Amino acid sequence: MTATAEEFERHRPGxxxxxxxxxxxxxxxxxxxxDAYPRxxxxxRGHGGAPRVQPARG
Structure with a gap:
């Protein structure tokens, strides 16, 4: 598995x-x-830190 695929799998649940x-x-x-993951x-990468995925409230 590539580093990009591993990163995607880490973020997928969130x-x-x-x-x-x-x-x-x-x-x-x-x-x-x-569709959204590349963005x-x-x-x-552009901002130098991992953005936090905020859970939807509702």
Whole structure:
């Protein structure tokens, strides 16, 4: 597994859970996480620190 894939797997649960709650379907949430992760990762690298994934409130 590459370093990027390992990083993605570390962050996946924190990204997937709110996406699943918002979208109501696991396959839709997985698609959203996979689409959003490149932007999340680029932002993290650009700002020098790992952003915290905030759980959805509701």
């Amino acid at each position: 990204l997937f859970a709110p996406a699943d709650r918002m979208l109501g379907a696991a396959h839709e949430a997985e698609d959203a996480v996979q 999340f990762s680029a932002r993290r």
